[in-house]
Amino acid sequence: MPALLxxxxxxxxxxxxxxxxxxxxxxxxxxxxxxLGANGAGKTTTxxxxxxxxxxxxxxxxxxxxxxxxxxxxxxxxxVGHVPDGRxxxxxxxxxxxxxxxxxxxxxxxxxxxxxxxxxxxxxxxxQRLRQQAGTLSGGEQQMLAIARALLVKxxxxxxxxxxxxxxxxxxxxxxxxxxxxxxxxGVSILVVEQNASLALDIADHAYLLETGHIVMAGxxxxxxxxxxxxxxYLGY
Amino acid sequence: MMIGLAHQITSGIANGSIxxxxxxxxxxxxxxxxxxxxxxxxxATLSTYICLTLIDAGLPYWGAFAIAVAASFVxxxxxxxxxxxxxxxxxxxxxxxxxxxxLLLINAFDGWVWDYVIxxxxxxxxxxxxxxxGFVSPHELGETAVTLVMLVAIYLFFRHTTLGLAMRAAAYNxxxxxxxxxxxxRMLGLGWGLAAAIGAIAGIMVAPxxxxxxxxMGGILLYAFAGALLGGIDNAxxxxxxxxxxxxxxNLFGAYVVGTELKLTVxxxxxxxxxxxxxxxxxxxxxxxxx
Amino acid sequence: MHRDSMIPPTxxxxxxxxxxxxxxxxGMVVMVGLAFVASPYHLFQLTMLVAYACAVLGLTILTGINxxxxxxxxxxxxxxxxxxxxxxxxxxxxYWATIPPAAVASALVGFLIGFPALRLGxxxxxxxxxxxxxxxxxxxxxxxxxxxxxGVQGLTTDKxxxxxxxxxxxxxxxxxxxxxxxxxxxxxxxxxxxxxxxxAMMAVRDHPVAAEAMGINLAALKTRTFAxxxxxxxxxxxxxxxxxxxxxxxxxxxxxxxxxxxxxVVGGVDSxxxxxxxxxxxxxxxxxxxxxxxxAPGAIYGLILIGFMFLMPRGVAGALAGLGHRITGxxxxxxxxxxxxxxxxxxxxxxxxxxxxx
Numbered sequence: 001m002p003a004l005l006x007x008x009x010x011x012x013x014x015x016x017x018x019x020x021x022x023x024x025x026x027x028x029x030x031x032x033x034x035x036l037g038a039n040g041a042g043k044t045t046t047x048x049x050x051x052x053x054x055x056x057x058x059x060x061x062x063x064x065x066x067x068x069x070x071x072x073x074x075x076x077x078x079x080v081g082h083v084p085d086g087r088x089x090x091x092x093x094x095x096x097x098x099x100x101x102x103x104x105x106x107x108x109x110x111x112x113x114x115x116x117x118x119x120x121x122x123x124x125x126x127x128q129r130l131r132q133q134a135g136t137l138s139g140g141e142q143q144m145l146a147i148a149r150a151l152l153v154k155x156x157x158x159x160x161x162x163x164x165x166x167x168x169x170x171x172x173x174x175x176x177x178x179x180x181x182x183x184x185x186x187g188v189s190i191l192v193v194e195q196n197a198s199l200a201l202d203i204a205d206h207a208y209l210l211e212t213g214h215i216v217m218a219g220x221x222x223x224x225x226x227x228x229x230x231x232x233x234y235l236g237y
Numbered sequence: 238m239m240i241g242l243a244h245q246i247t248s249g250i251a252n253g254s255i256x257x258x259x260x261x262x263x264x265x266x267x268x269x270x271x272x273x274x275x276x277x278x279x280x281a282t283l284s285t286y287i288c289l290t291l292i293d294a295g296l297p298y299w300g301a302f303a304i305a306v307a308a309s310f311v312x313x314x315x316x317x318x319x320x321x322x323x324x325x326x327x328x329x330x331x332x333x334x335x336x337x338x339x340l341l342l343i344n345a346f347d348g349w350v351w352d353y354v355i356x357x358x359x360x361x362x363x364x365x366x367x368x369x370x371g372f373v374s375p376h377e378l379g380e381t382a383v384t385l386v387m388l389v390a391i392y393l394f395f396r397h398t399t400l401g402l403a404m405r406a407a408a409y410n411x412x413x414x415x416x417x418x419x420x421x422x423r424m425l426g427l428g429w430g431l432a433a434a435i436g437a438i439a440g441i442m443v444a445p446x447x448x449x450x451x452x453x454m455g456g457i458l459l460y461a462f463a464g465a466l467l468g469g470i471d472n473a474x475x476x477x478x479x480x481x482x483x484x485x486x487x488n489l490f491g492a493y494v495v496g497t498e499l500k501l502t503v504x505x506x507x508x509x510x511x512x513x514x515x516x517x518x519x520x521x522x523x524x525x526x527x528x
Numbered sequence: 529m530h531r532d533s534m535i536p537p538t539x540x541x542x543x544x545x546x547x548x549x550x551x552x553x554x555g556m557v558v559m560v561g562l563a564f565v566a567s568p569y570h571l572f573q574l575t576m577l578v579a580y581a582c583a584v585l586g587l588t589i590l591t592g593i594n595x596x597x598x599x600x601x602x603x604x605x606x607x608x609x610x611x612x613x614x615x616x617x618x619x620x621x622x623y624w625a626t627i628p629p630a631a632v633a634s635a636l637v638g639f640l641i642g643f644p645a646l647r648l649g650x651x652x653x654x655x656x657x658x659x660x661x662x663x664x665x666x667x668x669x670x671x672x673x674x675x676x677x678x679g680v681q682g683l684t685t686d687k688x689x690x691x692x693x694x695x696x697x698x699x700x701x702x703x704x705x706x707x708x709x710x711x712x713x714x715x716x717x718x719x720x721x722x723x724x725x726x727x728a729m730m731a732v733r734d735h736p737v738a739a740e741a742m743g744i745n746l747a748a749l750k751t752r753t754f755a756x757x758x759x760x761x762x763x764x765x766x767x768x769x770x771x772x773x774x775x776x777x778x779x780x781x782x783x784x785x786x787x788x789x790x791x792x793v794v795g796g797v798d799s800x801x802x803x804x805x806x807x808x809x810x811x812x813x814x815x816x817x818x819x820x821x822x823x824a825p826g827a828i829y830g831l832i833l834i835g836f837m838f839l840m841p842r843g844v845a846g847a848l849a850g851l852g853h854r855i856t857g858x859x860x861x862x863x864x865x866x867x868x869x870x871x872x873x874x875x876x877x878x879x880x881x882x883x884x885x886x
Binding site: 320463 | 591595597599644650651652654655656658659660662663666667670782786789793797821822823824825826827829830831832833834835836837838
Binding site for chain 1: 399402403405406409410412413414415416417418419420421
């Protein structure tokens with residue numbers, strides 16, 4: 001399967017602090033890839049580099065185009081939806097306005113309306129809270145809203161940064177189940193960054209392990225899951 | 238006595254509409270950049286001069302009005318692009334310096350081109366001299382109406398159009414906005430253009446009352462700041478309410494308490510009082526206080 | 529550059545070297561010597577230069593070293609001026625005796641303003657002092673105080689006579705007197721800046737939370753800085769009254785506060801010696817500019833402010849620092865440790881550009 005997203009020799013950092021030291025990874029077309037690692041490993045930095053929020057050295061390709069020199073708002077228009085860490089919800093705006101912003105770049109109103117309906121199918125609670133101010137939603141609901149917002153971009157690639165963070169296990173399971181559905185039913189490729197390795201490996205086809213800015217392990221999700229050192233350090237048994 | 242009071246109040250509302258408009262412009266800039274545009278008044282004065290020049294050249298009033306407002310929109314766009322964008326992440330002192338510098342530059346330009354002589358400015362509503370019902374002039378009535386129409390239009394624009402939504406989003410959360418494909422820098426420019434246009438309308442509306450000279454907007458800017466702070470420097474509706482409030486309070490205080498000679502001090506007192514008692518203003522979010 | 533720090537965080541070194549002493553001595557000798565060679569008009573200009581330098585020094589302490597932005601220092605200049613004028617014109621006080629009351633009065637008001645200023649971040653303080661500057665002329669013209677202030681017409685005072693029968697003209701004496709007071713003010717300011725208090729002020733400017741954690745009482749320090757700053761500018765006002773022998777409300781308008789601010793920027797926001805350059809600028813440039821046209825001073829100030837903010841944020845003193853270092857031995861203190869740039873800067877922002885360069 002050809003890769004939808006490919007990164008080569010990615011270096012990135014903040015100011016004088018280097019975080020990523022030349023990493024390579026890929027996301028298969030239609031697949032789910034997990035990026036695992038502990039706090040500070042550089043996972044969020046990786047996602048930010050991919051979607052253009054920070055400048056990075058190296059090569060990033062989306063399909064056949066290079067995107068590493070583009071601004072974030074242009075990368076979005078190429079079909080990348082990013083659910084950032086902390087959800088990035090527009091707290092002052094209503095749920096409806098949040099969703100409208102997700103669809104900002106799209107002209108096809110009928111298709112947007114259909115997408116919104118489908119999203120309400122995944123996350124019925126959003127329909128109930130449509131006119132509510134987004135800041136009043138619970139953590140889980142805001143996560144759903146963030147995913148919905150990113151989906152309305154009609155992305156080929158969905159980036160998720162720690163979707164489980166701060167959420168109750170039951171809610172998280174529900175969200176990950178929906179992510180799997182989105183991947184299968186809509187063919188959206190997913191790159192998910194997670195500290196919770198078990199969760200991520202459950203839905204992933206491939207996985208990478210990031211430690212202090214280096215990829216130390218790469219492979220199929222199943223084999224990563226079976227690996228002795230990964231089990232000890234990241235899966236807890 | 239009652240007619241006097243009624244006149245003070247309606248006059249206060251008329252003045253307040255001007256302060257509300259300028260306060261709105263200030264808040265729009267503050268929301269998107271977290272900077273205070275000290276040059277807002279001067280930009281409005283410049284647009285007013287342009288309008289006067291067009292009128293003197295023979296254009297009908299509303300034609301000159303439209304062109305001057307459009308010109309100020311462009312000026313706002315250019316100012317953002319050239320002066321403000323590099324200052325986005327600069328320390329407060331740099332931004333303050335640039336805004337004050339802009340204030341001085343525009344003020345000097347006005348004086349150089351149009352002279353420091355105080356000029357009368359025509360009113361499309363029949364002037365400030367005639368008085369309706371004993372307590373409000375046709376111009377005060379007309380200018381309040383124009384300003385209210387403008388404010389309502391702005392409200393509708395931001396609430397109900399996609400572009401307005403994008404501009405609000407860009408001000409609240411630029412990072413998330415970019416992740417939705419919003420071109421934040423462009424929104425910033427539009428915001429500046431719109432703020433400049435609002436200021437221009439305020440300037441053109443107030444000029445017949447206070448007469449036009451390079452320093453016309455000095456006191457008005459102060460009242461607008463007071464109104465914006467009173468309502469909440471990060472809240473547009475608050476700014477408008479604050480502006481109207483300051484207008485009425487200023488008039489009542491000036492008439493019955495401190496005398497007209499100290500009216501500017503009223504603005505100063507309001508500013509200090511708000512910052513001491515409730516820095517967030519009536520409707521604003523809590524502001525971080527730095528010790 | 530950390531978003532919250534007020535200004536580029538470098539200042540002059542605190543310790544006095546033999547070379548610095550030599551330079552200061554030479555400088556003083558030259559300044560005194562000028563008294564004997566300059567024409568009366570130039571003497572007046574030099575006198576005002578020293579006075580304005582003191583005014584700018586007040587702002588240097590407050591804004592440059594302690595990071596509190598004031599756009600209203602003209603108010604303190606006015607307080608000092610009017611205190612001196614009122615005492616001389618209404619109560620017959622000798623000119624030299626009016627300096628302490630002027631200092632005390634401005635320090636007091638500065639302290640009082642320092643309190644609400646505590647709660648205000650940079651921008652709001654700028655706004656409040658801006659409003660103060662705009663309101664000052666109105667306050668001075670108030671009818672109720674007309675008996676004291678002379679209302680719109682203001683007050684005139686007598687020109688000081690040369691004391692002790694010294695072989696100096698009035699102008700020379702006034703200049704030397706002003707120079708002496710100015711020297712004292714600058715010495716105080718310099719000591720303050722290079723001592724522990726100065727370092728505390730800078731710490732509060734750059735890292736207020738850390739400073740507080742280290743035991744610095746922020747409230748006390750900031751209000752006292754305001755008081756000292758106001759005092760210096762107030763003394764400057766008194767000196768100017770003595771030299772000009774006339775005060776009127778419209779001389780103390782918004783433009784005065786801006787002028788002092790521009791002097792600060794030109795000289796170098798956080799530089800003591802920059803205040804001298806600032807004073808020179810204030811005395812010399814507006815006069816020349818006014819000859820060109822009424823609009824010229826404003827235009828020049830505007831261009832300078834914008835230009836300096838973009839190109840020369842450390843002012844003349846900063847630009848000369850490299851050159852001056854060889855002559856005077858002044859070295860900038862080590863730069864504050866670079867702080868990580870904003871996590872997600874806009875692509876074409878300065879921060880992102882500098883992050884790219886690294």
